[in-house]
Amino acid sequence: MPVEPKLTRFKQNVLSKYQIYNSIFMTLPFDAISKTGVLLPLFHETCKKGFASGDDPTTIVDTFFKKYQARRNRESQINLLFRFIQYIERQVVLFDAIEDAAFPIVNNMEGIGTLRNLKESTVSQNKLDELKDYLEHFKVRIVLTAHPTQFYPGSVLGIITDLTEAIKTNNLNDINNLFGQLGKTPFFKHKKPTPYDEAVSLIWYLENVFYKSFGEIYNYIQQNIFIDTEVHNDIINIGFWPGGDRDGNPFVKPKTTIKVAKRLKQAILKCYYNDLKALRRKLTFRNVEERIINLETIMYNYSIDLGYKEAISVEEFKKELIEIRDIIINNHQSLYLSEINNLINRIHLFGYNFATLDIRQDSRIHHNVFTTVIDNLIKIGHPSFPKNYHDVPEEEQINILSKVDSSNLIDIDVFEDEMVSNTLKTIKAIKEIQGTNGELGANRYIISNNQTALNMMQLFAMLKIVAFDDELTVDVVPLFETITDLENAPAVMEQLYTNPVYMAHLKSRGNKQTIMLGFSDGTKDGGYLMANWGIYTAKEKLTEISRKYDISAIFFDGRGGPPARGGGKTHQFYASLGPTIEDKEVQLTIQGQTISSNFGTHDSSQYNLEQLISSGIANRMAKQQSAMSDEDRFVMNDLAETSYEAYKNFKGHPMFIPYLERMSTLKYYAKTNIGSRPSKRGTSDKLVFSDLRAIPFVGSWSQLKQNVPGFYGVGTALKAYEDKGEFYKVEHLYNNSKFFKTLLENSMMSLTKSFFDLTKYMSKDEEFGAFWNIIYNEYITTKSLLLKLTGYKELMENEPSGKASIEVRESIVLPLLTIQQYALKKIQELEKEAVKDTEMIEIYEKIVTRSLFGNINASRNSA
Structure with a gap:
């Protein structure tokens, strides 16, 4: 049976369903204001016709009230506008849920860019060995950030998830109940979330979406491309910023970082426990059952109490499962072998850390903190820092910093300034997290607004004298953002590559240097074309300079949701890079709505991750083509x-x-x-x-x-x-x-x-x-x-x-847009009056704020 075109599938499975369910939704009374659901379509039509006739938002709103609601007083009119906002917010939720439910039908889950398609095309070209080799070295890392573009509270996200499932099965009873719940659930957050709240919200995606989708992708690669032989590379992994991103966020404290790391560990242990509980029902064999029950008990207790005395290391956990697998292969006809392999694969992917917690701070803050620390060390006569340190040229400062004596760690308790104290305690926290969650728990420190090699070496030295006196198991990652910083980036990196001590550090880190490039601030600074071209040419030059010193540059892209912030069809970008840009890894930030819209369901998460994996491979295969001509x-x-x-x-x-x-x-x-x-x-x-x-x-x-x-x-x-x-x-x-x-x-x-x-x-x-x-x-x-x-x-x-x-x-x-503009215009008019009506200004300001939610959510990736 032929597959319908994508647009036809969209119209049948999204548009038609939305029209049907929306007509039901509009009849439900959610509040004391009657007829909201009846009046909204009339208002919608008034807006449409009004803009087509060249009317402005104020005229459109006034026309609507004159024509359909002439008897309402001003207070009643404003109440109705607020109700319209509430309804429209919920219409957006309905459309999101319908689109999510239809995702696997509208998007071909086995089409171009998926792993199945990739495998079949490489087999037909007799390139399977080349693909295997590529997958042993290539990685995709998505880094979840707490950047605030997500206007749905957690309770609403839960409703979207449940509504999506109900729509998939056309369960009208559940849909009706969820509509009712949706109508009664507030969208507005009365207080800001804490950084820990943000972390908990995103850990939900780790537990409920990524644990499953990452596992299934990796299982497919192992079973169908490597034909059940071991894959040494993890291929896909996750980074995590909530709790570690201190750039411009004074509310992220060292205690927050430790608390988030603990929560991540508990979350992954809980996932392992749930898998073991399911396995226990199947592996009821001699010499196997007791061992599985023992592991299940350990993981249950360990997930509740991270200080559990009978806890085992991740290596011991994996070793025990491999031994159980051998018994099943040798004595029990390989029953449920794939289920055990799936769990072993997940341990390989997630360890005890689940995600790698990145630390980030602005170079200007670091410089101030570092100056305070150095002044103190010079005062007490630290052997690494001469009295005239601040007066010597930058190059000499870099030389001094690369040779700091880290045999005696500094006493961080002598620093009373909160920013200095918190920065130094955050470095201590990295060391602590590595001890509990493994090195992958936290092993990257990003310097945003990085302008010089000195910015990086200040951090390099600080890491060593605060916590890492033995071996520095942290990557120092510069973030180049402005057009000028992008142009200077290759010279900054060459300065570091010619420093013997820094190069020795890179050698111990596998001869890799992660370099972050910021699309969002690049666009704000230089406009759309220049930001993208500036990053492209910076990557080319950074690739060239890194290869010159036998270093693999790993590019980490700070992307937002919309094209203006490096988003759009992201995988197409990675497939278009050509031979002059290093492509061993694809790393990018995923934030706000991009998490829920592109990775929020199992289907969308799996599809978009596969697209990213394939895009990197497509770029490698395209290396046979020539680079951009002069x-x-x-x-x-x-x-x-x-x-x-x-x-x-x-x-x-x-x-x-x-x-x-x-x-x-x-x-x-x-x-x-x-x-x-x-x-x-x-x-x-x-x-x-x-x-x-x-x-x-x-x-x-x-x-x-x-x-x-x-x-x-x-x-x-x-x-x-x-x-x-x-x-x-x-x-x-x-x-x-x-x-x-x-x-x-x-x-x-x-x-x-x-x-x-x-x-x-x-x-x-x-x-x-x-x-x-x-x-x-x-x-x-x-x-x-x-x-x-x-x-x-x-x-x-x-x-x-x-x-x-x-x-x-x-x-x-x-x-909603019409109401927002109407309110903005009213505020402007009221502000110009000799005697300001502060009460009315406040009401209209509330309308503007409330209308932000639905607009952003509807665009999904507009911020």
Whole structure:
């Protein structure tokens, strides 16, 4: 039977179901306000027709009340708007659940990019041995971060999970009950989560999704590609930031880090216990049953009490299971062999750590902490630091730091400053975690905003004199973020590679250097094209310089959900890198909604992980193709430079900061209580661009439906080639470079999620009208030239099901966006009055804050 096209499968299994279930949902009374479900479709239609006629949000809301609810007073009108917000939030949940339920039907789970497809294609090309060799060296690491782009409380995520299961089986009774539960469950968080709360939320995914999907992927590779022989490489692993990421988050304390590490260990022990409990029912054989019961008892007690005296090491646990497996093979006809192998594989993947807890801090904080520590050590006459340390050149400082005497660990209790004390105690915590959870429990320290080799060597020395006096079992990882830092990165790394002591450390770490590159801040700093090209060229140069010194560069990408933050179709990026970029490992951050939308269910998690594994392999196979030609490279660089200039001019516009501050939702992000860390880095009351975090920055443009960071400068760069009659050069680049093609296709997603009719009223604004028109003109230019370049009649023409999903989501939140803009306009009007009505301003501000939730959730990856 032929498989229907993807768009048809989407319409049948997502769109049709949504229309049916939504009609049921809209009839349910959730509150004291009657007729909300009846009035919302009328309001939706008013919005649609109003924007088509060129009306502004205020006119649309006023028209609706005049036409359908003329008798309502102002208080009653505002109550209805709040009810609309509540309903729309829940419509988004319904659509999420339906899309999750249909995931394995809409996406071909055995199609291109899946492991089954990969195996079959390599067998047909007689390249199975090459694939095996590749899988023994290649790794994918997804790193879960607590970056606040997830607006669903845990209780709502639970409902989505249950609703997804009920929809899969069309269980109307359960669906009805869950609709009722959904209507009564609050979405708003009254207080910020603690970093530990964030960790617990993400550990849920480890226990309920990744434990299973990682295990099944690894089992498939072992059984079907390695034909049941041992795989030495773990291939896939997990990193974890909640509890360890201290960058800009004063609430992450050393105690938090220890507490999260303990919770991770307890979680994996609980998973092993559950597997042993299931095995116990099957392995009821002589010389086997008692041993399984013993292991089950140990894991149960150990998961409850990490100080359990009868506990065994991970090596002993694995050894015991291997011995049990041998007995079953030799004496019991290999009964339930695959189940035992599955558990052994999971122990191989997760150990006693479950995930590797990364520590991260800003280089500027580190520099201050380090200066305090050095001053103290100079004062007490530490042999490693001469009295004139601060006066010698940077190169000499690096030389001194590489040779610190770590035979006597420093006393960290003498430091009273909280930041100094916490930083030093965090280093101690890494050592402690390695003792309890194994080295993989915590073995990376990331320096964000890394600018120099000295930044890294300060950390290198501090690790040694605080806790690691014997062997340094921690990787020092620089994070290069701004365009300037990306350009300087190769010189910084060469300075370290020519340091004999640092090189000896790298040799002890397997001749590997992990280097992190930040897409989010890169885009905020340099615009879409330049950030991506800057990272691409930095990777090329870092690969070249690392290979020169026989070091394998491991690139770790700090990506967000949307294209503006390095997201979009991520696996296509990795498949497009070519031969000049090291590709032994794929490492990337997964955060907020990207966790729940791309990895939130067993099906989506398995599918997207397989796509990432395959993309790395596809890039390796593509090495037979040539790298980007000099001509194409020149055009790509020229486009990036032109777009960078356009973005810099835009960013430097006198209205840029005031527009974000007064016309967008930027200042409301801090009020949503979705993340533990502050929404900006500095403490100044005045908005400073460098203090802005990428998430509220990108998210605010998204709320305006003007996804500037995902396209600004692209149109200007393309137009420069069209104006000089050389557009064919860009077409040549587009046809030759998968990287450029992927870049533009992801930018199309940002354009597709834009809707300028929403804010068209701003074009007539006395103060901001000209600035709004600058953005709109760039949008029009980018859209028309991307269509010309690709030959498409409409955006995302090559991804009809993805486009259809975006269209449904955008349609659901259209009334929500209208209400948000209406409230923002009311606030602006009230602020201008001589006597301010603070009570009404507060009410409208509450409407804006509440409307953020549904908009972000509907876009899934818009921040």
